[in-house]
Amino acid sequence: MARVYNWQIRREMSYWYPENRPQKQFAAVFDINKCIACQTCTLACKTTWTSGKGQEYMLWNNVESKPYGCYPLAWDLKLLKQLGPQQWNGGGYEGRTIFEAAPAGQRVLGWRPDDHDFSYPNVGEDDCAGKIENGTNLHFPHLTWFFYLARICNHCTYPACLASCPRGSIYKRPEDGIVLVDQGRCRGYRECTQGCPYKKVFFNPLTGTSEKCIACYPKFENKLQQQCFLNCIGKIRMAGYISQPENAIPENPIDYLVHVRKVALPLFPQFGLEPNVYYIPPIHAPDSFLRQMFGPGAAAAIETYRKAPDDPDLAGLLSLFGCSEQVMPRWKRENDTIIGAEENGAEIVRVPLREPVYIREAFDKKYNVARVNCP
Numbered sequence: 402m403a404r405v406y407n408w409q410i411r412r413e414m415s416y417w418y419p420e421n422r423p424q425k426q427f428a429a430v431f432d433i434n435k436c437i438a439c440q441t442c443t444l445a446c447k448t449t450w451t452s453g454k455g456q457e458y459m460l461w462n463n464v465e466s467k468p469y470g471c472y473p474l475a476w477d478l479k480l481l482k483q484l485g486p487q488q489w490n491g492g493g494y495e496g497r498t499i500f501e502a503a504p505a506g507q508r509v510l511g512w513r514p515d516d517h518d519f520s521y522p523n524v525g526e527d528d529c530a531g532k533i534e535n536g537t538n539l540h541f542p543h544l545t546w547f548f549y550l551a552r553i554c555n556h557c558t559y560p561a562c563l564a565s566c567p568r569g570s571i572y573k574r575p576e577d578g579i580v581l582v583d584q585g586r587c588r589g590y591r592e593c594t595q596g597c598p599y600k601k602v603f604f605n606p607l608t609g610t611s612e613k614c615i616a617c618y619p620k621f622e623n624k625l626q627q628q629c630f631l632n633c634i635g636k637i638r639m640a641g642y643i644s645q646p647e648n649a650i651p652e653n654p655i656d657y658l659v660h661v662r663k664v665a666l667p668l669f670p671q672f673g674l675e676p677n678v679y680y681i682p683p684i685h686a687p688d689s690f691l692r693q694m695f696g697p698g699a700a701a702a703i704e705t706y707r708k709a710p711d712d713p714d715l716a717g718l719l720s721l722f723g724c725s726e727q728v729m730p731r732w733k734r735e736n737d738t739i740i741g742a743e744e745n746g747a748e749i750v751r752v753p754l755r756e757p758v759y760i761r762e763a764f765d766k767k768y769n770v771a772r773v774n775c776p
């Protein structure tokens with residue numbers, strides 16, 4: 402085991418290979434508050450990459466309702482239980498990562514889902530936490546809540562799938578940090594499906610190899626956002642590159658949201674993989690739940706996000722989500738206009754800080770029709 406630095410848990414940790422960061426690291430921000438669980442992303446991915454034989458059950462992108470939704474079954478609960486107590490002290494993690502908690506003879510603490518675990522992709526959909534009594538939803542605040550968690554492979558800095566593979570069939574691309582399975586080398590030992598805590602590697606029984614999200618690399622290499630990003634109805638997603646915290650560039654949208662404003666957080670950072678999909682937590686779920694899921698920064702992130710209406714930079718950047726198929730590595734605000742740009746500053750798209758609102762007349766004299774205007 403090597404010693405590597407993981408900035409998300411603010412300490413060194415053990416990992417199977419020495420630290421070897423890519424020149425650039427693909428990363429994404431998902432704003433959970435805007436997801437409507439339409440599953441358009443799921444289908445965009447499915448029809449692009451996993452419509453073949455042996456791939457029927459695969460959802461490289463899935464959207465589950467928390468707290469009860471999960472695909473495969475209990476993917477998070479099982480590992481959290483195996484891992485035991487997870488203690489944070491300030492911003493630092495004092496518990497064990499899944500690499501440090503690996504049983505003797507294994508590289509990673511994990512478990513392998515079976516066919517049954519993959520049989521219920523919609524389990525828990527729209528199920529609330531808390532008891533629903535008569536009139537509950539008419540009174541605020543109430544204790545019934547759920548939220549939608551869209552999930553893809555995190556293209557982790559310290560991938561457990563890669564560490565688990567005894568044949569060295571999984572690799573992390575030096576140019577963009579995307580994690581791929583070499584289909585020619587893979588022999589289907591399924592150590593990766595056991596090791597990935599997010600359960601984002603899938604075994605194809607027809608080819609006998611493992612397959613996973615490829616971050617739509619043929620698009621990303623051409624500066625285009627992934628299929629699940631492009632098709633997102635809620636415009637919750639933005640793809641780009643992330644820097645190390647000490648090298649954060651405020652003009653880089655991902656760096657700004659993750660490092661500068663700290664409003665987007667990794668999923669289960671305590672597992673130790675330094676995952677590279679970052680979530681803006683839902684504002685209406687209990688802090689204890691969000692703290693376990695996104696780490697100790699959850700409450701502060703929500704506080705910052707809640708103030709976005711009076712924060713033109715943050716509100717402006719959030720309005721750039723879903724506005725272009727092109728990756729926008731840079732952004733800036735010019736008064737009431739937000740500009741998404743290339744790395745060299747060339748403009749890609751501009752959007753207004755506030756969308757204009759037009760209120761129609763209830764009776765349209767020109768066309769002689771009455772319209773219903775909902776407030």
Ligand code: SF4
Binds near residue numbers: 554598602
């Ligand atoms: S999320 Fe899982 S499959 Fe993706 S890189 Fe991390 S460990 Fe590997």
Ligand code: SF4
Binds near residue numbers: 435438439442637
């Ligand atoms: S397409 Fe966007 S809004 Fe719809 S489920 Fe997927 S992430 Fe959520």
